Amino acid sequence: MIKAAFKMPGFTIGFILAMTFVLAALVSFFWTPFPTDIVDVPNKFQLPNRVNWLGTDHLGRDIFSMLMVGARTSIAVAVVAVGIGMGLGVPLGLAAAARKGSLLDEVIMRGNDLVFAFPALLIAILITAVFGPSAVNAIIAIGIFNIPVFARLSRGAALSLWTRDFVLSARVAGKGAVRISAEHILPNILNLLIVQGTIQFSLGILAEAALSYIGLGAQPPIPSWGRMLADSQTMASFAPHLALFPGAAIVLTVLGLNLMGDALRDLFDPKIRRGRE
Amino acid sequence: MLRYILKRLISLGLSLIAASVLIFVAIEIIPGDAAAYMLGINASPEAVAALREQIGLNQSDFTRYFDWATGMLRGDFGISYTYRVPVADMISNRLWVSLPLAMYALFLSTLIAFPIGIIAASKRGSVADWMVMGGTQLGVAIPNFWFAMLMVQLLAIKYQFFTAGGFPGWDNFWLGMKALTLPAFVLALPQASILARVMRSALLDTLTEDFMRTARAKGRTRRGALVHHALRNAMIPVLTIIGLQFSFLLAGAIIIEKIFFLPGLGSLILTAISQRDLIVVESVVMLLVFAVIVVTFVVDITYALVDPRLRRRV
Numbered sequence: 001m002i003k004a005a006f007k008m009p010g011f012t013i014g015f016i017l018a019m020t021f022v023l024a025a026l027v028s029f030f031w032t033p034f035p036t037d038i039v040d041v042p043n044k045f046q047l048p049n050r051v052n053w054l055g056t057d058h059l060g061r062d063i064f065s066m067l068m069v070g071a072r073t074s075i076a077v078a079v080v081a082v083g084i085g086m087g088l089g090v091p092l093g094l095a096a097a098a099r100k101g102s103l104l105d106e107v108i109m110r111g112n113d114l115v116f117a118f119p120a121l122l123i124a125i126l127i128t129a130v131f132g133p134s135a136v137n138a139i140i141a142i143g144i145f146n147i148p149v150f151a152r153l154s155r156g157a158a159l160s161l162w163t164r165d166f167v168l169s170a171r172v173a174g175k176g177a178v179r180i181s182a183e184h185i186l187p188n189i190l191n192l193l194i195v196q197g198t199i200q201f202s203l204g205i206l207a208e209a210a211l212s213y214i215g216l217g218a219q220p221p222i223p224s225w226g227r228m229l230a231d232s233q234t235m236a237s238f239a240p241h242l243a244l245f246p247g248a249a250i251v252l253t254v255l256g257l258n259l260m261g262d263a264l265r266d267l268f269d270p271k272i273r274r275g276r277e
Numbered sequence: 278m279l280r281y282i283l284k285r286l287i288s289l290g291l292s293l294i295a296a297s298v299l300i301f302v303a304i305e306i307i308p309g310d311a312a313a314y315m316l317g318i319n320a321s322p323e324a325v326a327a328l329r330e331q332i333g334l335n336q337s338d339f340t341r342y343f344d345w346a347t348g349m350l351r352g353d354f355g356i357s358y359t360y361r362v363p364v365a366d367m368i369s370n371r372l373w374v375s376l377p378l379a380m381y382a383l384f385l386s387t388l389i390a391f392p393i394g395i396i397a398a399s400k401r402g403s404v405a406d407w408m409v410m411g412g413t414q415l416g417v418a419i420p421n422f423w424f425a426m427l428m429v430q431l432l433a434i435k436y437q438f439f440t441a442g443g444f445p446g447w448d449n450f451w452l453g454m455k456a457l458t459l460p461a462f463v464l465a466l467p468q469a470s471i472l473a474r475v476m477r478s479a480l481l482d483t484l485t486e487d488f489m490r491t492a493r494a495k496g497r498t499r500r501g502a503l504v505h506h507a508l509r510n511a512m513i514p515v516l517t518i519i520g521l522q523f524s525f526l527l528a529g530a531i532i533i534e535k536i537f538f539l540p541g542l543g544s545l546i547l548t549a550i551s552q553r554d555l556i557v558v559e560s561v562v563m564l565l566v567f568a569v570i571v572v573t574f575v576v577d578i579t580y581a582l583v584d585p586r587l588r589r590r591v
Contacts, residue, residue: 110295114292117292117524117573119528119565121532122566129304129553130304206420213422214532214547229422229426237430240430254420
């Protein structure tokens with residue numbers, strides 16, 4: 001399976017792009033070219049050069065180092081948000097599918113519809129209006145937004161599996177709905193979850209950047225790509241590199257994740273694979 | 278059909294009530310005292326008590342919700358804590374920027390996506406198809422607020438094709454449209470990319486259907502069959518996405534408005550948050566959620582009109 005994935009150029013490119021940023025985030029825990037928490041104003045607005053590879057910002061901080069630490073924030077927010085979405089959404093979806101047509105199913109599905117009516121940004125606005133802006137609140141907002149996505153996906157996929165023979169034989173063998181969902185349904189929808197997870201992960205990175213950009217996400221001194229862009233806005237006319245690099249980092253990461261997601265979807269779905277060839 | 282619409286109307290009403298309860302609970306009941314927030318930490322207890330009385334915080338939560346919800350039905354959104362003017366007036370002024378912006382963006386998104394998606398599907402595997410797929414992949418990955426910053430730098434500041442921001446009002450329709458063009462385009466781009474991809478794959482799905490072979494057999498050209506038969510059938514997923522996108526556009530406008538200094542709902546809500554003008558936050562969020570729910574309803578009804586098969590299912 002892994003070998004087949006790397007045979008697809010989209011997956012390989014996406015994997016390299018995404019891994020670059022994951023690695024940058026990991027390395028930043030031990031090493032960055034320059035410290036990001038020390039202000040060096042005399043050295044401000046340096047263009048990219050041999051010392052500061054991507055230049056320095058308005059406080060003289062090294063942009064390359066800031067991007068590395070910023071990757072940490074982006075990835076952490078997106079990973080936890082997808083975790084929340086999957087952790088709550090998948091069990092809800094499986095439960096709804098196991099009790100199809102019941103009150104439980106109805107409640108879960110209507111609850112999903114309700115959350116769907118709140119775009120992630122609105123959830124974030126509600127939460128920050130109440131608790132104030134922070135990276136944690138951004139995570140919660142994006143996480144809540146992810147719950148119905150995974151709930152719907154797993155319910156839909158599980159419903160078709162419940163009619164299959166192997167589920168029937170598991171029921172005959174005396175397994176309850178919970179065990180069947182965990183042991184037979186879940187492994188069979190894992191592929192779908194991985195694909196959707198990759199896509200929600202990239203959406204999470206975009207959402208975090210947007211929230212931080214309007215000041216509802218990560219707060220100083222936590223470096224974040226979105227906040228770097230917000231800071232750069234007033235200086236973009238004379239220091240365009242301040243806006244260029246964080247934006248490019250977001251684009252490349254999201255692009256990488258989307259390419260991986262698309263390639264995996266093709267790989268897991270033989271029907272599409274044949275259709276595209 | 279009437280039965281179907283009636284059913285959907287009831288669930289529309291229930292969704293709206295549920296959403297309003299959710300917003301009210303989130304903003305009014307969980308946090309501390311709105312009056313204390315408004316007056317700051319140095320306010321005397323008497324002043325806080327007086328303000329509580331004045332803005333009606335002393336009533337029970339249920340009464341307050343009831344007043345708020347029924348007030349909205351009459352178009353009365355309460356009085357802004359900060360500016361002491363009716364929230365409805367504040368919103369209606371802003372709505373004339375945000376709503377045209379979202380609709381303009383939706384229009385542009387459709388205008389860009391339809392031909393691109395159709396070309397990609399009809400020339401599948403060609404260079405044009407590859408370019409569309411690559412370009413749309415990029416369009417989804419570029420954060421629109423970043424793209425907006427770059428566009429402002431390039432088209433407004435360097436070459437001065439557009440104004441860098443602000444809104445002259447609707448006194449002169451064309452000037453208003455000109456001010457909204459760049460924001461709407463930026464807002465539309467990621468949505469157009471998604472829509473083009475959906476359009477392409479929906480068309481490709483219908484190409485293998487039997488009725489397509491029939492259409493070709495009775496003498497339709499490839500293109501004729503695509504436009505007259507496949508397109509209509511591909512509209513279901515495309516309409517779903519267009520409906521969904523309207524809510525993304527309304528919410529996304531909050532960010533884009535900030536970049537272009539447009540006096541829309543977005544800037545209203547962001548200022549309201551920083552001033553803790555909770556009643557404004559509450560009303561604007563409710564309004565946006567209302568828009569999303571109503572649009573979803575309209576899309577559902579449109580489906581049923583386009584595809585009679587869906588009427589029976591519900």
